[in-house]
Amino acid sequence: MAYWLMKSEPDAFSIDDLASRPEQTEHWDGVRNYQARNMMRDQMKMGDRIFFYHSGCKVPAIVGVAEVVKESYPDFTAFDASSKYYDPKSTEENPRWFMVDVKFVEKFKRAIPLKQLKTMPELNELALVKKGCRLSIMPVADHEWQAISKLNQ
């Protein structure tokens, strides 16, 4: 089983939104970055665990955990001309963008702010804390997952 971190702007889609969805499950649409797409399409597997991260907000933070419940399939919002994620270069015959379904697992009692993550030597190699990291989906190493999970006790 692998570990991941996925960013979302809480104004657009927060962990509370995920928790209140039917089956507490939602498709992760709108990824329009090739690196992030490749990870979703090629590497994310059923049961993989995901840190849910809130970005672009007052206190950027890891706020909880989700899991992969459906492996990659075409992101249909790319086919929809009325969607803000519409991409005419992605077609049903030859889809360019993919998504997975994720299910709510838990919300942390206390969110773990980016500021705190940056102080942890165990996380020096985590892409999230590196300068200028704009990846919206990134792998999390086992030891990084454990170190962060410990803060939720």
Next chain:
DNA sequence: GCCAACGTTGGC
């Protein structure tokens, strides 16, 4: 709201 960092686009 600012701005640095980065990805993408497109001219050459």
Next chain:
DNA sequence: GCCAACGTTGGC
């Protein structure tokens, strides 16, 4: 295939 211009991300 290089690189300048541009758009976007995301922390602050």
